[in-house]
Amino acid sequence: MSDIIEKTKSFVTGLLTSKLDPNYLYHNLTHTRRVVKSTKEILDSLNLEDKEAEPLILAAWLHDTGYTEGGEDHEEKSVAIAGEFLEKQGYDKEVTQEIGSLILATKRDHIPTNLKEEIIRDADASHFAQNSYMETCELLREELALLGIAKYSQKNWIKTNIMLLGNEHGYYTDYAKEHWQPGKDKNLKRLNKEYKSIKTIAKKEALKAKFKSESPDRGIQTLFRVTLKNHLTLSDIADTKANILLSVNAIIISMALSNLIPKLDNPSNHYLIIPTVIFVFFSVASMILAVLATRPNVTSGEFTKEDVVNKKVNLLFFGNFHKMKLSEYEWAINELVKDKDYIYSSLTKDLYYLGLVLNRKYKILRWTYTIFMIGTLVSVIAFAVSFQLYGTK
Numbered sequence: 370m371s372d373i374i375e376k377t378k379s380f381v382t383g384l385l386t387s388k389l390d391p392n393y394l395y396h397n398l399t400h401t402r403r404v405v406k407s408t409k410e411i412l413d414s415l416n417l418e419d420k421e422a423e424p425l426i427l428a429a430w431l432h433d434t435g436y437t438e439g440g441e442d443h444e445e446k447s448v449a450i451a452g453e454f455l456e457k458q459g460y461d462k463e464v465t466q467e468i469g470s471l472i473l474a475t476k477r478d479h480i481p482t483n484l485k486e487e488i489i490r491d492a493d494a495s496h497f498a499q500n501s502y503m504e505t506c507e508l509l510r511e512e513l514a515l516l517g518i519a520k521y522s523q524k525n526w527i528k529t530n531i532m533l534l535g536n537e538h539g540y541y542t543d544y545a546k547e548h549w550q551p552g553k554d555k556n557l558k559r560l561n562k563e564y565k566s567i568k569t570i571a572k573k574e575a576l577k578a579k580f581k582s583e584s585p586d587r588g589i590q591t592l593f594r595v596t597l598k599n600h601l602t603l604s605d606i607a608d609t610k611a612n613i614l615l616s617v618n619a620i621i622i623s624m625a626l627s628n629l630i631p632k633l634d635n636p637s638n639h640y641l642i643i644p645t646v647i648f649v650f651f652s653v654a655s656m657i658l659a660v661l662a663t664r665p666n667v668t669s670g671e672f673t674k675e676d677v678v679n680k681k682v683n684l685l686f687f688g689n690f691h692k693m694k695l696s697e698y699e700w701a702i703n704e705l706v707k708d709k710d711y712i713y714s715s716l717t718k719d720l721y722y723l724g725l726v727l728n729r730k731y732k733i734l735r736w737t738y739t740i741f742m743i744g745t746l747v748s749v750i751a752f753a754v755s756f757q758l759y760g761t762k
Contacts, residue, residue: 371419373458374426380454381430388437392516395509396436396443400496405429407495411488414544424464425485427451428471429492440516447472487541491549497534498545498552503559506530527564531557593716600723607662607730614659614737618652625649640758644751651744658737662730677701680711 385398408429412422431454435446448469455465473479474486481487496505510526513519521529534557540546625648671692676682682701690698705711 371423373455373460374423374430376458377427377430377454381434384434384437384450390436390516392512393436394512394515395505396433396440396512401430401433403496404432404489404492407492408488410495411492411542411544421485424467424471425488427455428468428489431468432472432475432489432493440518444473444476481541484542491540491542491545494538494540495545495549497538497556498549499556500552502556503563524564524567527560527567531560531564534560589713593720596720597716597723600720600727603727604723604730607727607734610734611659611662611730611737614655614734614741618656618659618741621652622649622656625652640755644748644755647744647751648748651740651748655737655741655744658733658740662733662737677704680708680714 381401382398385401389397405426408425412425428451431451432447433443434450435443435448437450438446451468451472452465455468456462467485471485471489474481474489475493479486479490481490496502499505506526510521513521534553540550540553625645671690690701693701705715
């Protein structure tokens with residue numbers, strides 16, 4: 370590498386590191402190094418002499434230095450910075466002018482007029498073919514937004530890049546066409562796939578928004594959901610309480626049958642008959658009431674089309690359809706979901722009848738606990754009185 374290239378590299382590195390606005394996330398030293406590397410890659414394939422290659426490498430290093438003075442007309446600013454620097458180095462004026470022409474050739478709408486301009490333009494667009502293209506172009510989008518130049522949505526940005534890679538841009542050198550075009554085509558496919566994905570998501574969001582606007586209010590949904598959940602929880606609690614009473618009384622009766630009743634055959638224990646009868650009676654009564662509290666009601670399990678049309682049947686309760694054919698029930702559900710009022714009516718009926726069931730369960734449970742409590746108290750008193758009156762004789 371010649372001395373001037375080393376000096377240029379050091380100058381550009383220091384300039385872009387110290388004076389470039391940090392908002393330039395894309396047009397920075399990393400981009401410049403990538404262009405220099407790509408330029409050398411093309412030059413190596415052409416086997417040009419150092420004298421011919423040197424202006425291209427210098428132009429690659431200097432082509433974006435103008436961004437240190439602002440983005441507007443940065444190519445012209447880069448030419449001025451390059452000319453001033455090379456003049457201080459005593460560099461050949463004619464070659465300096467050539468380098469300036471190569472820098473101006475990196476303008477977006479420029480059409481190359483010679484091989485060197487084709488090389489610098491292909492090198493400047495080499496990232497179109499790289500695997501990191503998606504991340505690189507995202508940095509450019511953020512840069513434009515931070516500098517207040519333009520703000521793109523993700524969808525519009527991808528669409529812009531598709532237009533750029535698919536219609537506007539084309540490689541010029543044979544090396545770029547052979548080695549970079551396949552990578553560019555691959556990235557174009559990725560962009561198209563991403564664009565389709567975004568459009569699909571946008572459609573889903575639109576449908577979701579439309580459904581949300583047409584769907585029941587969230588407060589109504591929450592009301593039904595929470596109330597139904599509370600009803601079911603209370604029903605579970607009632608069943609649990611009934612099961613506890615069943616278990617306790619079953620144990621009591623079992624112990625009475627195995628330990629107490631066999632002793633009543635003895636004439637000396639006849640005074641225990643009445644307390645034992647009272648004890649067992651109240652236990653049996655408690656068990657019967659506990660069973661009644663948990664016993665399900667038998668329903669017909671059938672409905673007619675007229676019931677559905679007239680909105681008389683609650684399709685949300687299994688007891689109203691368990692004997693129906695699947696096709697008939699599917700038809701009924703389809704009719705239900707077409708009518709919001711029918712849905713609300715069915716949910717309301719479900720809440721109402723669940724409330725009636727809960728009312729019945731808790732009334733019976735209240736009586737069950739009361740009878741169990743009274744029976745236990747009366748039995749204890751009966752045993753105490755019997756022992757007091759007859760047990761000491």
